[in-house]
Amino acid sequence: MLFQKGPLGPPKVSVAKVQKENLKPSVFGIGTVEARLSYAIGPTQAGRVLTALADQGDRVQVGQVLGDIDPVDIDQRLQSASAAASRAQNAVMVSEAQVRDAVSRNALAQTSAKRYTDLFAAQAISRELTDAKQNEATSAQASLDAARATLAAAQEDFSRASFDRNAVMSQRTNLQLISPSNGIIVSRDAEPGTTVVAGQSVFHLIDPQTLWVRTRIDQSRFYGIMVGQTASIVLRSRPDAPIPGKVVRLEVQGDNVTEERFVNVMFNEVPNIIPLGELAEVTIDLPPVSDALVVPAAAVKRLNKQYGVWIAENGLIHFQPVTVGVQTLDGKVQILEGLKQGESIVTHSPKQLTEGLRVRVEPVL
C-alpha cells in the first residue's frame, strides 16, 4: 500500500475532458508605429539652407513652401537671362524694321523695273538701262528675302532666350522646398546656414492619416492572416487602452534573418498624440471556428515530431497522435483528428511521461 498512495506511489496527473467550443483564434506580434507615406524633403544639389519656415510638429498643406536653399548666383543669372531675352526682343524689332525697309525698296524696284521694261518695249530707253533696273529689282527682292530670313532668325533667337530665362526660373523655384502632401513635419534636420548636399533631407514629413503598425509575425504563425481582419493595438505608452485597427497589407518581402513576416495594421482612428516610432503589441483576430473539438494547450505534446496527447486508461498512459488545428492565445487548441468529445486527456504531470507509465488520475475539480 505504501507504494500505491502517498509520495512513493505512481505520479498524480491532472486530466481534462475534450470539449466542443466556439474558438476565437488570434495571432500576436509586436511592431513599431510607422507612416505608410513619409517624405524626406531636401535639395537636388548641394547648397546652403537659407530659410526654414516650418518646424517639427507643424501641420502643412500640399504645395506649402517649407523653406529655401540659398540661390547664390541664380538671381543674377535670371536677370542676365531676362536681359538677353529683352535684347533678343529688340533684335526682332530691328529685323522687322529692316523687313519693312526691304519691302518698300523692293516695291519701288519692282515698279521701276516694270516701267523701264515697258519703256524699252516702246524703244524709249536703251537696253543697258533696262537691264540695270531689272538687276535692281532682282537685288531688292533678294534683300527682302534676306531681311525676312533675318527676322525669322531673330524671332527664333528670342524664343531661345525666353526658354533660357524660363530654365533659370525653374532652377530658381527648384530651390524652394515644397511640401508634396498634407501632413505633419516629423523633424527639421538642418537649420538656416547649414550646408546640405544633394539628397540630404532638410525636413521629414509624414501623412498621419496613413499611420500603421508594422507588425512582425513569426513565419510559422503567419498562415491565416488576411487583409481586412480586425486587430487590437496596444501602444507601449498606453498599455491599458487597446486601440482597434485593421489589417491593410501583408508585405511581400519577409525577413529571412529573423524568420518573420510583416503585417501592416492601420489604426481605425489615429490617436491625437502621434505615436510614431512607438512599440506596439498587436493581436490580430483570425476567423472564428465554431463547434471545434477543443483541448487545453497544456495537453498537446510533441513526440518525434508528432503532435499528440497522453490518455490515461486503467492507470496506464499512452500517447495518442492527433492533428491540431487553430490555437487561441488563451491556451486552447483545436483537435481535427484523433480524439472524440468527452475523452479524458492528461494536462499536467509532476514529471516526464513515457508510454506505459503507471499514473494516478486526480479527480477533475
Add this chain to the structure above:
Amino acid sequence: MINLALKEISHTWVRYVLTAVGLGLLIGVTLTMTGLVRGLMDDAVALVRGTHADLWVVQDETQGPYAENSTLYDDVYRSIAGLPGVADVSNVAYLTVQARHGDTDVRVLIAGFERDHLGEPPFLLAGRPIVKDHYEAIADVKTGFKVGDKIGIRRDEYTVVGLTDRMVSSGGDPVVFITMKDAQIVQFQKDNTSIYNDRNRLAANPQLNRPGVPGLLNAVTENQQLNNKVNAVLVQVAPGYEPAAVADTIRRWKHLQVYTYDQVTQILLVKVIVNALRQLGFFMAILALVSTAIIALIIYTMTMGKIKEIAVLKLIGAKNSTIAGMILQQAWGLGLIGFAVGKAASTLWAPFFPKHIEFMLIDTSVAFVITMIICTLASLVGIRAALKVQPASAIGG
C-alpha cells in the same frame, strides 16, 4: 523458548527506543548527505536530460554552453538541418539573471527555446505552454512563482503562464523558459545608455557618418545592434544513425565543436560541478566515519551498561551462546529500527531543502548493509567483554 533479547529490552524499552531514534537520526543525516551529493549530480544534468537532444553544437574550441561561454549565429542551424542523420535542430540560449518579482529578485537561468522544437519544457505542473511570441514565460516551481505572476527580466515584463519541475541549472538555479527571440534580446541587447553611447560613437566617426550617403549611418547602427546570436544548437539524430558519426560530420565540415549527450553530462559532472562534489564528498566521508564511530560506541556502551545483568544471567546458568545471541539481536534491533527511523526522517525533511535531494536505491541498500555490519562488529566487542564476565561478580565477588 523466550527471546532473551526482547525480554531484556521490555524492561527498559523507553531507553532502547530512544537510543534507536537517536541512532536513526544520525543515520538519517548521513543518508541525507548522500542524497545531497546525488541531488547535486542530478541537478547538474537535469536541464540536459530534459531537452532530449542527442548532440550539442557549440562554438569551435569551446566546451560550452555549460562549462564555457559559446556564441553562434542564429542561422547556423540551417546548415546543420540538411545534414544526413539530422532529424531536428533547435537554437538555445542560456543566461543567468536576477528576475524581479514584487520587491525581491530571484536568481534564475533564462533558457531561450524555439517553439515546436527541442529545448521546450517537457511537461507542465500547472498552466499552459507559451503561446505568444513575446513576454510569456514558463518557470520552474523552485522559483516560487505562480501562474499569472508578472516577473521583470531586464527591460521587459513577462507573464508566467506555466510551471514545470526539475528544471535547474548546473549550479542549482531554477530555470525560466522564454521564447528564443526574447532570450536574444535579454542576452544581447544593452541598456539604453550603452545604446546611445554606441550610436554617438558611430555618428562621431566621419567615415561612417557621411552626409553624402544618407542611409549609411543608419545601416551601420542597425548592424551593430543586431541580436542574432545564440549559445548552442541542439540536434536530434534520426533513427538508424549513430550520434557520434553525425557529430563527426558536423565537426569536420561545419568547423563547430559538437558534444554527444554522454560527453555533455561528463563535462557537467567532471568539470562544472567537480569542486562542489568534492566539497560535499569529503564532508560525507567524514560524516560516515563519525557516524560509524558513534554507532559503534553506542552499541558498545549499551552492552557494557548491561554487564551486571549479564553476570546475573551467567550466574543463573545462561549459556554463552544465548548471551551472545541476545547482545547481537539487540544490536541488530537497534540497527533496524535506527535505519527505519533514519530513512523515514530523511524522506520527510528532504522536500524542505532548497535544492533537490535524490535518494537512490543503491545508496540506501549500501547504507543499510554498512549499518548492519557496524552493528554486528560493535556488538562483537561487547560480546567479547560480556563473555569474559565472571558470574561471581554478580553477587559482588
